[in-house]
Amino acid sequence: MRNITGSPVENEDFFDRPQELARLQRELSNAANLRINAPRRVGKTSLVLRLCEVCMTQSWAAVYLNVEDSADELSFAEKLLDGLHHAGLHPDSISRCAVLFRIARQALGGLKVGAGIDLEMGEVDDPDHSTLGRALESVFRKIEADKRRVLIVIDEMPELLLAMTHQEQGQQRVRRFLHWLRALRQTYRHHIRWVFLGSIGLEGFVEERNLGKTINDLTPFILDALSPQEADAFLEKLGADNNLNLPPKIRTEIIRRVGWPLPHHLQVVFHALVDSGAIVADSTSLEKAFTWLLRPENLSQFDTWRQRLEEQFSPPDAALAKTMLSLLARHTEGRTRDQLLHAIMAAQPQSEASRIDDQLGRLAIILQRDGYLMESGGSLAFRSFLLREYWLRRRP
Numbered sequence: 001m002r003n004i005t006g007s008p009v010e011n012e013d014f015f016d017r018p019q020e021l022a023r024l025q026r027e028l029s030n031a032a033n034l035r036i037n038a039p040r041r042v043g044k045t046s047l048v049l050r051l052c053e054v055c056m057t058q059s060w061a062a063v064y065l066n067v068e069d070s071a072d073e074l075s076f077a078e079k080l081l082d083g084l085h086h087a088g089l090h091p092d093s094i095s096r097c098a099v100l101f102r103i104a105r106q107a108l109g110g111l112k113v114g115a116g117i118d119l120e121m122g123e124v125d126d127p128d129h130s131t132l133g134r135a136l137e138s139v140f141r142k143i144e145a146d147k148r149r150v151l152i153v154i155d156e157m158p159e160l161l162l163a164m165t166h167q168e169q170g171q172q173r174v175r176r177f178l179h180w181l182r183a184l185r186q187t188y189r190h191h192i193r194w195v196f197l198g199s200i201g202l203e204g205f206v207e208e209r210n211l212g213k214t215i216n217d218l219t220p221f222i223l224d225a226l227s228p229q230e231a232d233a234f235l236e237k238l239g240a241d242n243n244l245n246l247p248p249k250i251r252t253e254i255i256r257r258v259g260w261p262l263p264h265h266l267q268v269v270f271h272a273l274v275d276s277g278a279i280v281a282d283s284t285s286l287e288k289a290f291t292w293l294l295r296p297e298n299l300s301q302f303d304t305w306r307q308r309l310e311e312q313f314s315p316p317d318a319a320l321a322k323t324m325l326s327l328l329a330r331h332t333e334g335r336t337r338d339q340l341l342h343a344i345m346a347a348q349p350q351s352e353a354s355r356i357d358d359q360l361g362r363l364a365i366i367l368q369r370d371g372y373l374m375e376s377g378g379s380l381a382f383r384s385f386l387l388r389e390y391w392l393r394r395r396p
């Protein structure tokens with residue numbers, strides 16, 4: 001297991017999560033389609049990549065797509081088709097569809113796909129291929145008829161939806177697209193399983209737009225941090241495989257200080273230990289590593305957590321979320337909602353308390369769901385020691 005601190009990990013670099021994999025497989029064998037609810041950096045992509053591998057050894061076809069860079073329905077369709085093709089599924093109907101998409105793309109030129117999933121495919125006699133949606137359905141019909149089990153994983157789906165909302169007729173297209181996808185899942189449900197994941201919560205996105213029912217057939221799958229025992233084994237292996245053994249006491253200390261043992265955070269601390277020149281892992285070198293980790297250059301890796309707030313929220317929500325996080329960063333033990341409200345009202349007495357309180361409640365839920373905060377004993381607090389330190393040092 002190498003010390004990787006950013007990209008998804010595969011093969012030998014993947015620290016096995018047998019319980020999570022077994023849970024995923026159980027869901028799939030119960031015919032569930034899933035949405036994985038977990039904040040960024042919990043290890044979602046790595047886990048589903050491993051799931052794809054496991055399924056392939058059991059003669060499934062598995063398709064993994066990251067649609068983060070897809071701009072619209074047509075590019076989603078192109079990517080999906082490409083993925084199915086690479087998984088060795090129905091080359092004939094897929095190639096036919098791919099040709100249609102290419103022609104459609106050329107006909108559009110630089111134009112955006114205003115018609116979305118209902119985009120007309122041009123001069124086709126076959127009603128099966130009259131629109132983008134129908135052309136894709138024809139491929140799914142053939143795959144389903146083939147009776148081979150297929151797993152389709154769509155990563156960063158909410159990113160695509162969010163990008164679409166900013167485009168021409170965006171809201172309407174997102175609605176149509178989500179309804180269409182749901183119908184696709186329901187119609188071809190015997191052999192095709194879907195897993196959706198993303199670092200912005202899909203459910204948050206649809207709830208805000210009153211589109212909850214377009215994903216209510218997806219079973220939520222909660223992926224948490226490692227248990228203390230797993231975190232301990234993780235650190236032991238990371239040390240042993242990278243020539244810096246971590247004694248039990250040091251492993252316990254790392255887990256305690258990290259607070260929420262995400263694989264990513266453990267990797268980051270280990271990286272800091274090596275990077276700060278540790279020859280042996282003891283309390284002194286660990287102290288040095290944490291100081292090292294919290295240097296401004298290193299903290300910039302948490303910038304995305306701040307940027308996401310602006311991307312995800314309306315300006316007033318983003319502003320209040322930042323205020324909440326800045327207040328909470330100063331209190332390791334956390335703050336109750338009343339304490340937060342009090343502090344906010346003291347800073348902006350012109351605001352209406354009941355409105356701020358509503359907004360606080362709503363944001364508290366989303367910030368917990370997205371992994372910023374956790375609630376314990378009635379108080380809200382940062383989930384991650386590292387993120388809290390980041391927030392303290394880099395106030396927006």
Ligand SMILES: Nc1ncnc2c1ncn2[C@@H]1O[C@H](COP(=O)(O)OP(=O)(O)O)[C@@H](O)[C@H]1O
Binds near residue numbers: 006
């Ligand atoms: N099973 C694992 N074994 C080792 N490292 C992991 C594992 N899962 C996650 N990581 C660490 O977390 C980082 C992010 O993983 P990734 O799967 O991309 O998370 P997500 O998709 O949830 O953002 C990886 O670069 C690695 O440092």
Ligand SMILES: [Mg+2]
Binds near residue numbers: 044045046155
């Ligand atoms: Mg990911």
